[in-house]
Amino acid sequence: MIPFGDPSASYQAHKSEIDQAIKRVLDSGRYILGTEVDMFENEFASFHGNDFHAVGVANGTDAIALCLSGLGLGTGDEVITPSHTAVATVAGIEQAGCKPIFADIDPNTRCISPDSIKENLGDNTQAIMPVHIYGQPAEMQRILDIANVHNLAVIEDCSQAHGAEIDGQKVGTFADISAYSCYPTKNLGGTGDGGVILCRSKEFAEKIKSLRQYGWNAERESIMSGFNSRLDELQAAILRVKLQHLADDNAKRRAIALSYNEAFKDLPITSPVLAKTELHAMHLYVIECDQRNELMEYLRNNQIGASLHYPLAVHQHNAYAHRILGGYNLPITDLFYQKNLTLPMYPELSNDALEHVISMVKKWFREKN
Ligand SMILES: Cc1ncc(COP(=O)(O)O)c(C=O)c1O
Structure with a gap:
């Protein structure tokens, strides 16, 4: 059978590098939030340019929820997104307590239609979440224009579009905050669950780092209500290899x-x-x-x-x-x-x-x- 996607072929293609990375982690004795996660975050941010910060989290659904929670959005806040997406996009929005509102797609890009976003704007709209579906960039400039006029946050769901570009600019860098899944089948996929948040603000990245681990500060005091959504060292080490390819x-x-x-x-x-x-x-x-x-x-x-x-x-x-x-x-x-x-x-x-x-x-x- 020729599968529609083949994560094991990706492992075989980069086997010796991945095996070395796994051994490095197992030998290190540090398995959650260690050097590999730090390095992956730095490398993932640099892949997108000089002005970015990345935070590894447990999966793409959490990445979406954490982006919204990090912005202070929750109950009653509406997020306009396409219905043509993985259920995960919508699950992440609801996980944050927000209310998804579905806009239609453009037949050419199959991504969210800016005209349909306008039709769905309401008093409680707080954010727009375009999805670069199948790896096709959404119409970011038109979406950002709408967001600017109505003072809305934009969060790009880049889970299917690691490395995609519009006019030489990578998706994930158009909005101030973006969410990625690193599920095994993704273009940048691990061998288990994983996710990343990319953002421009160092403060926002720090807030997500706190939120992903019980709202802790450096002294492990919870300074806000948080979650457990950590990326593990094995996934980070494997993702570092995959990022290079x-x-x-x-x-x-x-x-x-x-x-x-x-x-x-x-x-x-x-x-x-x-x-x-x-x-x-x-x-x-x-x-x-x-x-x-x-x-x-x-x-x-x-x-x-x-x-x-x-x-x-x-x-x-x-x-x-x-x-x-x-x-x-x-x-x-x-x-x-x-x-x-x-x-x-x-x-x-x-x-x-x-x-x-x-x-x-x-x-x-x-x-x-
Ligand atoms: C468009 C989209 N958003 C979000 C996600 C959520 O990712 P995860 O499965 O890592 O939670 C996925 C992956 O399934 C996806 O394809």
Whole structure:
């Protein structure tokens, strides 16, 4: 079976460096919040430029919740976000006590639509949380303009877009605060849970460092109510290795995406757009087509792990349906969820595997007509 993503291939590709990193940590005797976390935080911040601070946390959902809590947002505060995202985005918003409000997506970027953000603004709106879905940067300039006019915080959910860029500027550096997941399947993924918060303010970073560990100060006195959301040393050490290969791995992903796009250009398929002014992180390669269930079944029967990201938009899940504002009127999101289909995408995908996926997709369209 050719999977749609393959974290074990990533381990094999960087095995000797990762094995060394693991041994270093095991030998050190320090397993939580030590040198590796400090170094990962410094390296992750520097990867984004000179003016940033990074704080490692337990996972991406916590990263989102901590960003909001760190801003002092909570009960009654509304956060506008897309319903076309991992449930985790919305779970993180609710974990902080805030209220998610769903905006629709733009059909080209599949990211939150700035026009729909405007339609969903209300008296209690405090923040906008765009998601760079599948590695495609959201329209950050338009989103920041709306936020400036209405005095709102912006938190970028970069969980699927480590290393993506708009006009040479990395996502995560447009807003003052950004959240990342380092779940194993992510472009920057560990071998367990992990997350990072990136921010410009040293004070905010210090506050998050306190919040992630019971609200402690240096003397281990809790000076605010906090959480336990620490990144462990093993994950940090592995993420340090992966960070060094991130740009190369993302370039390999984009090369695969270009091959898919070229091969599918005459088929009735909508492929992801790779804009010249952007670096797409190509976390997931998602096409849109009619009869996608039939195509998915055909591919699966032919050893290709076609999948859905996601089977449901967040507002279509039982836990959220009819509860979250904005969720009643998301026509572009609803249409997208009838057509989305994820094809295999990871840096180590071999040429043979890529050719096999392409030929089976083409064959299905030939046989169907
Ligand atoms: C868009 C998005 N936001 C947030 C998260 C949350 O990450 P985690 O699973 O690390 O809590 C994920 C990962 O699943 C994600 O894809």
